Amino acid sequence: MVTIKELPQEEYLLKGHAACAGCGPSIALRLLFKALGKNVILVVPACCTSIIQGPYPYTSIGVPLQNILFESTAAAASGIVAALQQKKLEGVTVVGWAGDGGTVDIGIQALSGAAERETDFIYICYDNEAYGNTGMQRSGATPYGAWTTTTPTGKRERKKNMPFIMAAHRIPYVATACPSYPIDFVNKLKKAKEIRGTKYIHILAPCPTGWRYTTEKTVELGKLAVQTGLWALYEIEYGKFKLNSPSDRLVDKAKRKPVKEYLALQGRFRNLTEEDIAKIQKWVDEDWERYRKLASNYLL
Amino acid sequence: MAKVIIDTANHIAGYGAKAARVQVVPAYPITPQTTIVEKIAEFVEKGEMDAEYIRVESEHSAMVACIGAAAAGVRAFTATSAHGLALMHEALHWASGSRLPIVMAVVNRAMGPGWNIWPDFSDSLSQRDTGWIQFYCADNQEVFDTIIQAYKLCENEEVFLPAMVCLEGFILSHTYMPVKIPDQREIDDFLPPYNSGWILDVDRPYSHANLVSPDFYMEFRYMIQEAMESAKQLIPRIDKEYGERFGFEYGGLIEKYQCEDADLVLVTMGTMGSEAKITVDNLRRDGLKVGSARVRVYRPFPREEIQKLAEQVQMIATIDRHISFGMEGFLATEIQASLYNRGDLPLVAGFIAGLGGRDVTFKTIEKIAKKSLKWMREGGVEKITEWVDLKE
Numbered sequence: 001m002v003t004i005k006e007l008p009q010e011e012y013l014l015k016g017h018a019a020c021a022g023c024g025p026s027i028a029l030r031l032l033f034k035a036l037g038k039n040v041i042l043v044v045p046a047c048c049t050s051i052i053q054g055p056y057p058y059t060s061i062g063v064p065l066q067n068i069l070f071e072s073t074a075a076a077a078s079g080i081v082a083a084l085q086q087k088k089l090e091g092v093t094v095v096g097w098a099g100d101g102g103t104v105d106i107g108i109q110a111l112s113g114a115a116e117r118e119t120d121f122i123y124i125c126y127d128n129e130a131y132g133n134t135g136m137q138r139s140g141a142t143p144y145g146a147w148t149t150t151t152p153t154g155k156r157e158r159k160k161n162m163p164f165i166m167a168a169h170r171i172p173y174v175a176t177a178c179p180s181y182p183i184d185f186v187n188k189l190k191k192a193k194e195i196r197g198t199k200y201i202h203i204l205a206p207c208p209t210g211w212r213y214t215t216e217k218t219v220e221l222g223k224l225a226v227q228t229g230l231w232a233l234y235e236i237e238y239g240k241f242k243l244n245s246p247s248d249r250l251v252d253k254a255k256r257k258p259v260k261e262y263l264a265l266q267g268r269f270r271n272l273t274e275e276d277i278a279k280i281q282k283w284v285d286e287d288w289e290r291y292r293k294l295a296s297n298y299l300l
Numbered sequence: 301m302a303k304v305i306i307d308t309a310n311h312i313a314g315y316g317a318k319a320a321r322v323q324v325v326p327a328y329p330i331t332p333q334t335t336i337v338e339k340i341a342e343f344v345e346k347g348e349m350d351a352e353y354i355r356v357e358s359e360h361s362a363m364v365a366c367i368g369a370a371a372a373g374v375r376a377f378t379a380t381s382a383h384g385l386a387l388m389h390e391a392l393h394w395a396s397g398s399r400l401p402i403v404m405a406v407v408n409r410a411m412g413p414g415w416n417i418w419p420d421f422s423d424s425l426s427q428r429d430t431g432w433i434q435f436y437c438a439d440n441q442e443v444f445d446t447i448i449q450a451y452k453l454c455e456n457e458e459v460f461l462p463a464m465v466c467l468e469g470f471i472l473s474h475t476y477m478p479v480k481i482p483d484q485r486e487i488d489d490f491l492p493p494y495n496s497g498w499i500l501d502v503d504r505p506y507s508h509a510n511l512v513s514p515d516f517y518m519e520f521r522y523m524i525q526e527a528m529e530s531a532k533q534l535i536p537r538i539d540k541e542y543g544e545r546f547g548f549e550y551g552g553l554i555e556k557y558q559c560e561d562a563d564l565v566l567v568t569m570g571t572m573g574s575e576a577k578i579t580v581d582n583l584r585r586d587g588l589k590v591g592s593a594r595v596r597v598y599r600p601f602p603r604e605e606i607q608k609l610a611e612q613v614q615m616i617a618t619i620d621r622h623i624s625f626g627m628e629g630f631l632a633t634e635i636q637a638s639l640y641n642r643g644d645l646p647l648v649a650g651f652i653a654g655l656g657g658r659d660v661t662f663k664t665i666e667k668i669a670k671k672s673l674k675w676m677r678e679g680g681v682e683k684i685t686e687w688v689d690l691k692e
Contacts, residue, residue: 053510054507063505064502064507065510071360074361075365083323083369086323086324086374
């Protein structure tokens with residue numbers, strides 16, 4: 001377990017990158033390199049990071065990066081992993097780094113296939129809950145009630161539970177994270193690096209541009225997502241579910257902030273009615289009943 | 301030591317991949333390709349082939365995994381047919397645009413609906429503009445030889461493009477023929493280890509295939525066009541060198557048969573080229589001056605060779621196992637396009653035949669030749685596109 005003082009000084013997300021001000025995913029990307037170092041091959045589909053890295057002939061990424069088709073991050077990673085195995089090249093971590101649309105929607109087939117084949121790589125979904133790079137359209141990861149350009153009056157369906165879908169593949173490691181909790185994320189990456197097989201980390205990454213909040217509130221919103229219990233930090237290691245700090249202290253409903261505190265800060269939830277908010281609160285409480293059971297030695 | 305084996309073209313394609321020392325094979329089944337990847341699975345599991353075999357969940361992923369593997373510095377191979385190839389479409393662009401020397405066997409099959417598993421060039425010809433080199437084979441030996449030649453070509457620094465080695469379903473894929481497999485050391489001598497223009501390397505951390513603005517995009521496309529032109533120069537040389545070493549040569553871009561003094565030349569691709577030779581022999585016995593030109597490489601298209609051929613003949617008849625709806629067969633289009641703006645042109649007639657696996661025998665081709673000769677004597681074609689053996 002590292003502490004914040006032990007994080008390396010080296011930066012592999014370089015200055016001058018093209019992310020929006022207050023971009024949550026870019027904080028996570030910077031931390032990714034702090035955790036894994038330079039011996040990483042990054043695979044990136046069409047997503048915000050297509051822009052963040054900068055256009056040819058520049059790059060803001062200090063590791064080799066393969067851009068690839070939207071739906072095929074995990075397939076490209078499979079080919080790279082196979083090549084490294086064939087070359088008997090060890091010590092290089094292959095990382096898929098994709099947005100929520102590229103993961104839970106168009107990329108789910110390739111990801112499912114790679115996980116079932118026990119491909120030895122880390123897959124990270126940085127989830128800003130919509131198709132951000134195309135200007136915020138609804139994805140399978142968009143939460144109930146959220147405004148997007150294709151759900152102008154709010155999404156009517158619930159968010160897909162992708163970490164649990166990945167856990168159902170019986171992969172050795174599934175975790176959730178949030179850039180507001182950097183040490184938790186870094187430690188999860190370090191753990192994932194040491195495990196053989198497919199490792200899946202799902203990051204809730206606040207997006208001021210899409211979520212309609214002011215850019216200085218990104219860290220605060222990530223914290224509120226966790227403190228309200230809307231986003232829980234957990235690991236599923238070889239099927240065993242474990243809540244991580246600070247989520248492990250939120251099993252008791254009294255410890256969780258009301259979801260309204262999180263929702264009220266974002267323009268995308270402006271159209272929610274009191275009934276909607278109550279519905280969301282009820283779903284969160286139900287989720288936590290499930291987490292409570294899972295955390296008491298229940299194997300997923 | 302060289303050996304002769306009797307096997308189907310699909311199994312022979314597997315032998316070709318093995319002889320080329322392919323290192324990563326992402327595989328997904330589809331009729332009539334499946335027995336290629338089955339053969340390779342057998343080679344890998346028996347330890348006869350040192351390759352990583354990835355049982356991907358779709359053809360799209362098969363091609364993308366090839367891209368990943370080739371980008372990470374190893375020789376990649378896969379095989380597909382029809383709908384599988386269509387599903388790969390966007391990844392085909394990504395492979396050529398990334399300048400990765402991937403080789404893929406395409407076992408030609410018709411596109412649905414209705415479901416049709418029989419031979420037809422619509423699948424690979426629909427991928428004409430993806431930046432892939434396209435070879436079309438006429439027999440099992442050529443399938444083996446072309447896979448080896450294709451890697452030699454694609455990994456040439458003047459090319460660095462992917463290639464399809466196309467063979468018609470069932471007519472070749474499931475038909476047994478004797479094939480000479482050269483000695484492995486001699487193949488290794490002809491085809492050195494994998495060579496590509498770039499590699500994903502932690503010590504040289506570049507971003508590959510990132511955003512390219514209008515300031516640069518056009519130049520990258522121009523470089524692909526230049527690479528295709530280089531390939532056109534290199535293919536006959538590689539074919540000749542292969543022939544000198546191993547005894548099999550295919551005329552480079554076009555396999556010509558009895559064209560020297562021909563009035564009429566039948567232009568085909570694939571196995572119709574073998575049938576056309578029989579037609580030529582039969583018609584020559586009747587004193588008719590007919591020749592056959594089998595287009596072995598469709599991309600890059602052998603424009604200059606067609607122009608040379610046109611200078612010496614009165615008429616060209618193309619036979620397409622394909623239709624570009626709303627126009628004509630691609631061979632007919634390409635040949636007319638190659639000849640336009642040149643004086644003293646031969647007549648060109650396009651015939652559509654053998655779609656969805658309908659037999660095109662030497663007798664079918666004889667009918668085409670006789671009709672063409674009639675039009676030639678009359679000095680004009682009656683129909684620019686004639687559908688052969690079409691039921692009323």
